Amino acid sequence: MTDGSEPVRRIHTEVCVLGAGPSGALCARRLTELGHRVLLVERHPFPRPHVGEALTPAVRPLLDSLGLLQAVRDAGSLAPTWSCVRWTDERVRRVRLPAGTRGFTVCRARFDQLLLDAARSVGVAVLQPARAHRPHRHAEGWEVPLTTPEGPRILSARFLVDATGRARVLGGRVTRTGPRTIALYAAWRVGTRRVPPTCLEAGPHGWLWGTLLPGGEYRAMAFTDPEQLRRPRVHRSFRADFLRGLLAGSELLRELAADRPASAVAVCDATGYLDPDPVAEDRISLGEAAFAIDPLSSSGVDKALQSAMAGAVTVHTLLGGGGDRRAALAYYRDSQRASVEQHTRWAGGYYEEHLPYRDNAFWRRRARPLPVPAPEPAPRPDLAALMHRRVRLAPAGRLTSTPCVVGDQVAFRPALVHPALPRPVAYLGGHALAPLVASLHGGHTLAETLRAWSRTMSAEQALTVARWLYGQGLLVPQP
Numbered sequence: 255m256t257d258g259s260e261p262v263r264r265i266h267t268e269v270c271v272l273g274a275g276p277s278g279a280l281c282a283r284r285l286t287e288l289g290h291r292v293l294l295v296e297r298h299p300f301p302r303p304h305v306g307e308a309l310t311p312a313v314r315p316l317l318d319s320l321g322l323l324q325a326v327r328d329a330g331s332l333a334p335t336w337s338c339v340r341w342t343d344e345r346v347r348r349v350r351l352p353a354g355t356r357g358f359t360v361c362r363a364r365f366d367q368l369l370l371d372a373a374r375s376v377g378v379a380v381l382q383p384a385r386a387h388r389p390h391r392h393a394e395g396w397e398v399p400l401t402t403p404e405g406p407r408i409l410s411a412r413f414l415v416d417a418t419g420r421a422r423v424l425g426g427r428v429t430r431t432g433p434r435t436i437a438l439y440a441a442w443r444v445g446t447r448r449v450p451p452t453c454l455e456a457g458p459h460g461w462l463w464g465t466l467l468p469g470g471e472y473r474a475m476a477f478t479d480p481e482q483l484r485r486p487r488v489h490r491s492f493r494a495d496f497l498r499g500l501l502a503g504s505e506l507l508r509e510l511a512a513d514r515p516a517s518a519v520a521v522c523d524a525t526g527y528l529d530p531d532p533v534a535e536d537r538i539s540l541g542e543a544a545f546a547i548d549p550l551s552s553s554g555v556d557k558a559l560q561s562a563m564a565g566a567v568t569v570h571t572l573l574g575g576g577g578d579r580r581a582a583l584a585y586y587r588d589s590q591r592a593s594v595e596q597h598t599r600w601a602g603g604y605y606e607e608h609l610p611y612r613d614n615a616f617w618r619r620r621a622r623p624l625p626v627p628a629p630e631p632a633p634r635p636d637l638a639a640l641m642h643r644r645v646r647l648a649p650a651g652r653l654t655s656t657p658c659v660v661g662d663q664v665a666f667r668p669a670l671v672h673p674a675l676p677r678p679v680a681y682l683g684g685h686a687l688a689p690l691v692a693s694l695h696g697g698h699t700l701a702e703t704l705r706a707w708s709r710t711m712s713a714e715q716a717l718t719v720a721r722w723l724y725g726q727g728l729l730v731p732q733p
């Protein structure tokens with residue numbers, strides 16, 4: 255009841271996705287394509303501004319596979335061909351960005367709108383603007399109290415997807431993956447000012463990043479420790495002066511310090527974290543509701559989109575799509591954790607490369623030496639030399655049951671594990687590895703093995719698998 259006289263209206267759906275950022279919109283779309291009834295709830299009317307405008311090249315093939323690449327280009331995007339970097343030492347390096355490695359910048363208001371339109375176009379129902387409050391579990395699923403312009407609503411859903419970004423409406427504990435970090439940012443109209451199309455610069459207590467946005471504005475951001483803003487002479491209301499001071503002291507962005515920004519200077523949390531428990535039988539958290547990575551790599555949107563794709567097959571399996579629920583839970587939890595851990599290691603190594611201020615707290619807290627790479631293996635004879643020798647799997651190699659995406663489901667499949675492999679490998683070039691690896695226990699020569707493999711694939715494919723195994727040190731001659 256609202257005021258004791260009118261019952262609160264109820265809405266029912268199978269899957270409720272909260273938050274229509276990149277992760278929510280994409281997951282809602284995939285789940286609808288997989289046959290589920292999905293309601294997407296978004297707090298703000300679109301288009302709405304959002305940080306995270308620089309996208310990695312990896313986003314392109316994904317957008318292409320969704321049929322959205324051209325629409326994103328048409329809506330306006332920029333792909334800078336060079337960048338200025340001042341990181342390891344005081345030197346400014348002008349880095350040319352070869353075509354294949356070039357990221358691109360978008361207007362997130364338009365980008366997110368396109369993804370939402372794409373979700374709508376396949377039949378996702380959208381409730382917007384509608385603010386979700388903390389959901390409650392009940393016997394058949396979830397109840398989510400909503401505030402809408404037409405009054406309060408109660409949403410009932412069998413399955414809940416939290417894609418509300420850092421708001422994390424489902425709550426729950428997260429583990430910090432890095433030191434507390436804040437970001438200050440604004441946009442400038444640069445006109446004739448000389449600023450690089452994109453740049454990264456290290457400073458005594460943090461780093462600065464800048465990029466030209468489609469539409470002609472220039473985004474600059476500073477990342478630093480929160481205590482920098484809490485120092486007595488840097489009161490909260492002086493954040494604009496604080497950012498201007500950082501820009502004035504920079505080599506690459508100092509011209510911006512002369513102008514007032516076109517937007518107010520905003521401050522937000524940019525601390526990395528990971529939800530150790532992002533999925534259960536009736537709920538899942540995606541994108542920044544599940545993890546936040548250091549913005550240093552500009553790959554938050556890429557990771558959010560990847561988590562939406564992984565999340566959709568997980569939810570489809572959990573809702574009885576035919577796969578294995580235990581595999582689905584393990585697959586989502588482990589893949590998100592592995593992706594965040596890999597990124598955290600990379601970021602620590604990148605901070606480690608910075609030298610001039612390495613003894614300052616900001617850099618000490620973040621720098622992590624990368625593990626020493628294993629020594630190059632001694633050169634080995636060509637694979638052809640093994641053709642008439644008996645071969646086997648290297649002693650440390652074995653098959654283990656691993657959750658894998660098989661079509662639109664998650665299921666356990668045997669996968670090859672070995673210390674030389676960064677992760678278990680179940681398929682190679684579309685072929686299941688397990689039966690091929692199992693046949694290596696028969697005491698056959700390489701020629702006989704290749705003939706046996708060629709019964710289920712072409713001779714050329716069999717040779718490719720053998721070369722890959724040999725290259726990884728996993729195929730060895732019998733002593």
Ligand SMILES: Cc1cc2nc3c(=O)[nH]c(=O)nc-3n(C[C@H](O)[C@H](O)[C@H](O)COP(=O)(O)OP(=O)(O)OC[C@H]3O[C@@H](n4cnc5c(N)ncnc54)[C@H](O)[C@@H]3O)c2cc1C
Binds near residue numbers: 296298309385418
């Ligand atoms: C300072 C900073 C700079 C960054 N720069 C980059 C970058 O250059 N490149 C990059 O790839 N990534 C960047 N990121 C990360 C990137 O912004 C995020 O990874 C990405 O936006 C996550 O997408 P998402 O869909 O998970 O969440 P979001 O994009 O945050 O979407 C969440 C949605 O949920 C809605 N919502 C929230 N609460 C509710 C509620 N209660 N009810 C209903 N709806 C709700 C919000 O309105 C929003 O639309 C940056 C992050 C920070 C902090």
